[in-house]
Amino acid sequence: MNLQEHFDATIERDQRIEPRDWMPEGYRKTMIRQVAQHAHSEIIGMQPEGDWITRAPSLRRKAILLAKVQDEAGHGLYLYSAAETLGADRTDLTERLIEGRQKYSSIFNYPTLTFADVGVIGWLVDGAAICNQVPLCRSSYGPYARAMIRICKEESFHQRQGYELLMTMMSGTQEQRDMVQDATNRWWWPSLMMFGPPDAESTNTAQSMAWKIKRHTNDELRQRFVDMSVPQAEKLGVTLPDPDLRWNPERGHYDFGQIDWDHFKEVVSGNGPCNKIRIERRRKAHEDGQWVRDAAAAYAAKHKEAVA
Amino acid sequence: MNLQEHFDATIERDQRIEPRDWMPEGYRKTMIRQVAQHAHSEIIGMQPEGDWITRAPSLRRKAILLAKVQDEAGHGLYLYSAAETLGADRTDLTERLIEGRQKYSSIFNYPTLTFADVGVIGWLVDGAAICNQVPLCRSSYGPYARAMIRICKEESFHQRQGYELLMTMMSGTQEQRDMVQDATNRWWWPSLMMFGPPDAESTNTAQSMAWKIKRHTNDELRQRFVDMSVPQAEKLGVTLPDPDLRWNPERGHYDFGQIDWDHFKEVVSGNGPCNKIRIERRRKAHEDGQWVRDAAAAYAAKHKEAVA
């Protein structure tokens, strides 16, 4: 059995590819891109919520939010490590991010305008992320699958916290309820876009499904998310901003309105409300930290010499 | 009559020395230092109050404060121009300031902690400045004397506005009254120090009096300020923080307590509460603006060439 056959058989048997295993270059490249984009998303995703830590209106919510953003940094760390098992380099990946050569989830290019956004991001954005990510816990690439197991566990915790914040706000003042509804209006459609373009237009899906690094199509996952979210919205007492949203007993699913894919493409291609600000901030942190990382490297080198 | 005699005679007759007149080097140097320090004080003095413009609690007060700080920038401008008539260079003077080689009034090394500080600075700090500056309208150096006439007019306007803010606050809530009293407690003694060390220890006074660039001693001016401020404090309803302050019918003046000159020397020598922050901020503005000034110079040069 040659290397390719061995690889194919491993995939076929639903076993995992590990860092030392031979793998086709296409698989390696695709995995690096997938894992890096996921890592970038965690890191960029710290910004829209992180901005509210210093302004959180209660100490308990401040602690919850700070812990959540810390988890996101932690997720970024595992994921960059998983990418490194494929031969990638963290600094190189960061540079690809800030030079716009690698993407991150477009959802983080929307602004957070009130504290209700923190709750809605937990509910809808983390909810959509979980729908996307649960199947990835069975990704054929071992380190990524294991990272996803841990990440999914923490994400569902974040989702519950977000939803709980919204429940509290909905039982508060009228202003708070208005904030929740407004945030829901702004985040609903972008959340649906998190599952990517419709299957008919998705180019990577077939190969990724064959390699078992993707296990459901975009439209399947999107439908699952809608079906899950509608009863949650009802329980919360907010209206989802889609007049076409209704239960379809024949399909056994909720029908929903047309997604504005032109808008989606605009945001993905760099022209969303906050693309520039997010990347600039990441670039600034990276550049401002250069002298610190240089110092750490210099110290480590000196120390090694001294020991040797 | 030689140059020196001509100069002496001009001074003697209470006439003004003008830029084209011959003057002794000592006079020139002393005047440059005096005018530059005054200019620096106006510019550094923009910071402690300027910080409250964006936080001013009413639009009217915001406008008044912004106009006042603008006036200070304007005063800085006239004064640097007056220094330039003596052969000094504005950029060079700015560099002396940010390198700590020239001083500015130590009063601006104290923090502004509440909006009441804006009022108390107007009342006490501008009040003390006016006591110091009114005699300078008769300075023997013409451009400085003329600048001082304009500046004093504007300063008394500022002083009235500051006092009026305090009157309004004193008729407001208890919290506002507490803020005014607290600010008065913090600014009273530093204001008394604005007149400089006691006459017995003041080194420059004699020569400056002879040259008529100074017309009253530090202690005379300080007494005038105290006599003026006590009834104002009574009218306002605040207590000046000096248990020894009382009317002395024999002297026909208010007696007041011992000034902590050790503290004064600390602040003058760079170790006040805000010395570092003030100079750093000025340095940063100067350095951040370098590329803009360079561009203006380059544009002017090109334009001149094009015309020629």
Added chain:
Amino acid sequence: AAELARSCLWLGDDALIMSHRLQEWVAAAPELEDEVALANIGLDLLGQARLLLARAAKADPALVPAVNQSDEDALAFFRAAEDFHNVRLVELAGGDFAFSMARLLVFSTWRLALFQRLVDSPDQVLTAIAAKGVKELTYHRDYAARWVVRLGDGTDLSHERMQAGLDEVWPYVDELFDGENEDDKALREEFDAVMAQVITAGALKQPYLRPVPTAGRHTEHLEPLLAEMQSVARAHPDATW
């Protein structure tokens, strides 16, 4: 009256927030002359904001939050971000001197063209505000234009920064011109003509950047601005100043 109130409120909010961003240059400008000029422009706009907010409140008292403050202060200090109606252009935070001059040029060119039309408003108060404003805005525009030209045609570094500043501002231009009728088109043409002239004089390139899509009425920059601006007023809601 509701229509008048709405116009005054929108114009007032633009001036108030733009003035705040200019106030941030205090003790930070490149030259003393610019300290004076920027404070002056900030003061003019603050003055416009006060008159416009007061007019809006008078035309539609329902707009004014129920607090124990004057109309202008109630509107400035006791509204939440979502109740402000300024354009996003004036909210944008940070940015260097080149960005600020590009924004001021765009803002004052647009606003001057608007005010020139408001001079014929049926409301006499608004007419008077506009007439005064036209003079002020002409000066603001000329100040900004002079710097855009000098920076554009100054050093290599300043040219690069000026172009970057212009590019940063440009995606927020379309939002200023949302009308569809003949006069709205004429307004845009006037604006484009002034911009083209300044851009050419500054040896700069006309940006062709697409507008930034809206997502909610504001950017992330407004809430922190208001937190700062309103902090003292809100800490003492019963105080008079």
Added chain:
Amino acid sequence: AAELARSCLWLGDDALIMSHRLQEWVAAAPELEDEVALANIGLDLLGQARLLLARAAKADPALVPAVNQSDEDALAFFRAAEDFHNVRLVELAGGDFAFSMARLLVFSTWRLALFQRLVDSPDQVLTAIAAKGVKELTYHRDYAARWVVRLGDGTDLSHERMQAGLDEVWPYVDELFDGENEDDKALREEFDAVMAQVITAGALKQPYLRPVPTAGRHTEHLEPLLAEMQSVARAHPDATW
């Protein structure tokens, strides 16, 4: 009880404000490992603040502003700057990573020594807070010390910045040790010994800078910090979150 309340309030305020300054590093730290560590330290201190403020409120309910909020939130979000009792060290704004590590080293070394004594407090709640805090602060101190050493003995640039950071922090050290009795002196000695060790390991110079004189209880940095921290809470005084 008043004495206990006072101690808890002071220690709680220190932790709350220091935590805020660490929160400002979110999405701005030099490495992801530091993002995680700084958030972690910020969380520990926030946790200490919550327990201490609650304890202070219980020991002396008169401290708590009369608003419809929990004790900890009433104290954190509805007090004015002049009612906060934190040391000035934790207020200082801006500053680069070297400054922040110097401050964290000073703060956690001092606080660890304090907490080691509080473990024997007669109040059982405070004892428990202190026991937990000792573990946390030991980690904070070690984290900061490692960076001070690495930056001090790293590159020429990092050495220069680390020394500057230390020099910037030093004038605020004396204020931490205002007691006169034997134990206060022992505390200072402990502190000095730790600092000397780290400073030597980092090839740095012991600063001999004079303390910054006080002028009022706080620096100019606290008011803007609170304006930001309290903005949402104060905009919605009747809300629950």
